[in-house]
Amino acid sequence: DIHMTQSPSSLSASVGDRVTITCRASQGINNYLAWYQQRPGKVPQLLIYDASTLQSGVPSRFSGSGSGTDFTLTISSLRPEDVAIYYCQKYNNVPFTFGPGTKVDFK
Amino acid sequence: EVQLVESGGGLVKPGGSLRLSCVASGLPFTNAWMNWVRQAPGKGLEWVGRIKSKSDFETTDYAAPVKGRFVISRDDSKNTLYLQMSSLTTGDTAVYYCATGGGIIPYWGQGTLVTVSS
Numbered sequence: 001d002i003h004m005t006q007s008p009s010s011l012s013a014s015v016g017d018r019v020t021i022t023c024r025a026s027q028g029i030n031n032y033l034a035w036y037q038q039r040p041g042k043v044p045q046l047l048i049y050d051a052s053t054l055q056s057g058v059p060s061r062f063s064g065s066g067s068g069t070d071f072t073l074t075i076s077s078l079r080p081e082d083v084a085i086y087y088c089q090k091y092n093n094v095p096f097t098f099g100p101g102t103k104v105d106f107k
Numbered sequence: 108e109v110q111l112v113e114s115g116g117g118l119v120k121p122g123g124s125l126r127l128s129c130v131a132s133g134l135p136f137t138n139a140w141m142n143w144v145r146q147a148p149g150k151g152l153e154w155v156g157r158i159k160s161k162s163d164f165e166t167t168d169y170a171a172p173v174k175g176r177f178v179i180s181r182d183d184s185k186n187t188l189y190l191q192m193s194s195l196t197t198g199d200t201a202v203y204y205c206a207t208g209g210g211i212i213p214y215w216g217q218g219t220l221v222t223v224s225s
């Protein structure tokens with residue numbers, strides 16, 4: 001099975017900062033990658049699919065890129081409501097493995 | 108508006124069984140591929156398994172840790188998804204989410220907590 005990793009595991013940033021999270025697959029998955037946000041105590045929310053397509057209703061400060069094995073989620077200007085854990089997920093085939101998550105909070 | 112409402116969680120002893128249900132509304136359930144995803148306390152998300160639609164033969168797939176112990180089924184007449192869990196261990200303690208999608212998961216239920224403890 002394909003293994004997913006994320007870096008960093010956590011980060012602290014300030015309001016307005018540009019934040020970048022990396023996700024890596026142990027084998028190529030084309031662009032079959034999604035990103036989810038899970039705010040504290042809340043249900044996960046789909047942010048991006050197909051590596052770079054923004055889900056309807058998601059703010060444009062979120063963007064995704066990458067293909068193959070290396071992917072990036074970028075928050076262009078961090079806002080207070082972005083405090084959350086971010087997960088990548090591959091879905092080229094089963095199992096639909098999630099990455100371990102990246103916790104984003106404020107300095 | 109899509110709504111997914113799970114039920115059936117609770118406390119069960121190791122080795123025991125439990126069946127979770129998820130009632131769906133606001134989507135064409137008959138055509139929907141459905142998933143179960145779980146999250147152990149303080150841990151990350153773990154995909155449990157998926158069932159395809161009836162037109163896709165209700166094919167099921169499972170994550171390795173649950174294969175042979177968990178069974179996903181559906182009753183389209185009741186817009187309901189099920190997760191039958193058996194031979195439960197403490198490692199199965201988690202919030203179990205019902206979720207739509209064939210891979211991409213746009214809709215999630217609120218989850219139901221399963222605690223496996225003696």
